[in-house]
Amino acid sequence: MVSHNGKMTEADVIYSDVKFTKSTGNTTGTAVSPDETIYAEVRKKEAPTELSGSQQQALPKGGSKVTSERVAIAVLSALLAAAAIALGFFSHRNIQTMEEIQKLTAENKNLTGRRCEEKICVQTTCPTPPDGKIPGTCLKCQEGWEKHGGHCYYFSISKSPWNNSREECRRKGGDLVQIDSREEQAFLQLKLREKMDNPEDKFWIGLTDSLVEGNWLWVDGSPLNTSWKFWSVREPDDWTGDDEDGEDCVRMGEKGSTALNTWFDKSCKSAERSICEKSADNGQIKCV
Structure with a gap:
């Protein structure tokens, strides 16, 4: 050919x-x-048969390099897909967590008792409930009593001996005050600074050693806690100058002073003002 x-x-x-x-x-x-x-x-040697066009295309040039690149792309795509799924999952969980926190916060606000005095509500501690909701339970004190914590305090104007003062407090539903903490002592001393007319205008508290000298007991029969005693300087001294039986009851108050050590023993027969105490009543009132 x-x-x-x-x-x-x-x-x-x-x-x-x-x-x-x-x-x-x-x-x-x-x-x-x-x-x-x-x-x-x-x-003669037979010439190698030529490959068809389709067969030539079937043999890629640099085949191993192309295969590696395709594998790398596939792996990268899989990792990106997994990262996208994880991000979506955590975003969803984060949204759910925020919703739960908001729900718990709202519930806590609804359960928080509003701090009320008669028909006055202190907004910082007892927010007004949403419209249509039943007013929350409030700790309240009767007229003439002053609230502190979960207790109500009455500061008398008239003066009487220790026993008579205690009877008057009991008729009002309480008893002479029993001081159980430094914070309560600070509250009472601050109030007395406002109410005392002169340095001797002091108030009975519910502490006495009338049964056994030197054995100080509160009106409920519990002993004086040595951690919460606020005697003034050189007190108690059981002075017998006014009463030969000595001084077996305690009054408190120091006009113009910021100190907490304001307890003085005094003859129980002396006429003094007094501090009554009772627990706050539980009741429902609508704060305005």
């Missing part, structure tokens, strides 16, 4: 007969006899 340029390609030659002559050492060009002719069969 002849190619387009008129030459035969190697792929087209399959077999050819080549005659070789045996040299006789004659250089004169004498003809060689037929029996000296040696035939040799030469077979």
Whole structure:
């Protein structure tokens, strides 16, 4: 077969007969006899078959590099998808947590008792309930009593001996005050500074050693806690100048002083003002 340029390609030659002559050492060009002719069969290499276009495309150039890049892209895509799912999950949980906190805060506000005095509500401690809701339970004190914590205090105007003062407090539903903390002592001393007319205008409290000298007991029979005693300087002294029986009851107050040590023993027969105490009543009132 002849190619387009008129030459035969190697792929087209399959077999050819080549005659070789045996040299006789004659250089004169004498003809060689037929029996000296040696035939040799030469077979040409078959040219490699060309691949079709589709087969050539099927063999990618740099195949291993392309495969690695595709694997890396696939792994990266999977990681991004997982990160997106995790972010969405945590965002959802965060929203749920915030909603729960807001719900608990709202419930806590609804459960917080409003601090009321008669028909006055202190907004900082007892907010007005939302419209349509039942007013919350308030700790309240009767008219003439002053509230502190969970107790109500009455500061008398009239003066009477210790026993009479205690009876009056009991008729009012309480008893002479029993001081159980430094904070309560500070509250009472601050109030007395406002109410005392002169340095001797002091108030009975519910502490006495009338049963056994030196054994100070509160009106409920409990002993004086040494951690909460607020005797003034050189007190108690059990002075007998006014009463030969001595001083077996305690009054308190120091006009113009910020000190807490304002207890003085005094004869129980002395006429003094007094401080009554009772627990605040539980009741429902509408704060305005």
